[in-house]
Amino acid sequence: MSEAPPWTRVTDEGAVTGAEAELVRRLARRLDARVEWFPGSESELMAALHGRVLDLVVGGLDAKAPWTTQAALTRSYVTMRTVVAVPTGVSAPGELSGVRVAVRGGTPEVAALRGEDALPVPVTEVSGREGLPVVVGQWRLAELGLRETGHELAVHDHVWAVPPGENGWQVEVERFLLALSHPEVEQLLADAERAEATA
DSSP: OOOBTTTBEEOTTSOEESHHHHHHHHHHHHHTOOOOOOOOOHHHHHHHHHTTSOSOBOSSOBTTOSOTTTOEEOOOOEEEEEEEEEETTSOOOSOOTTOEEEEETTSHHHHHHHHTTOEEEEESSOOSOSSSOEEEEGGGHHHHTEEEEEEEEEEEEEOOEEOTTOHHHHHHHHHHHHTSOHHHHHHHHHHHHHHHHHO
C-alpha cells in the first residue's frame, strides 16, 4: 500500500488504516485469505507488482496513473470530487478570483486554487470552522456541515492495481469493487478522516 490518507495510512504503531485498507480486509475475508502489508512509494510498489512479488496495490490510485506498463488497473470503482465548500453563514463565492480559501497545506489543491486566482490559506486540517470557503473531498460535506459552492477543483476515478496478465484475479477484484455503493465508500472515507483527526 502507498500511503494516501484517508484512503490508506500507516499509524505510528505500524497499523494500516484507511478506507481502502478496510476494503482490502473485506476482500481478504471473502476469499478466506490473509493480508500482508508492504508500505512503500507507488514506484516501488508498482515495480514489485510487475515482478509478481505483490498481488495488489492500493493507495488512492487514480485511473490516470502512469503505471499501465507495470500494472493492470481495475475499472474505476468510485469517482470522488474535491470541491470548494462553505459553512453555514458564509456566502458562496460566484468566482474564486481574489477569494481567501482554506486548504490543507502542501497539497495539489493549493496550486489548483492559485490557478483560479484564489488566495489559498494553508491549514493543517480543514475543520469547517475556518469562517471562510474551504477545500474538501465531497465525502466530508455532510460530516462538516458544509455546502458546495459549484467550484470543483479535481475529479478522481479511483482504481486498484493488480499484476499484468492476471485476468482471473483482476476479474475477482473488480467484482468485489463494483459491488460497492458510492455512499458506502464515502462513509468509509469519512470514518477514516474522523479516526485520523482523533489519532
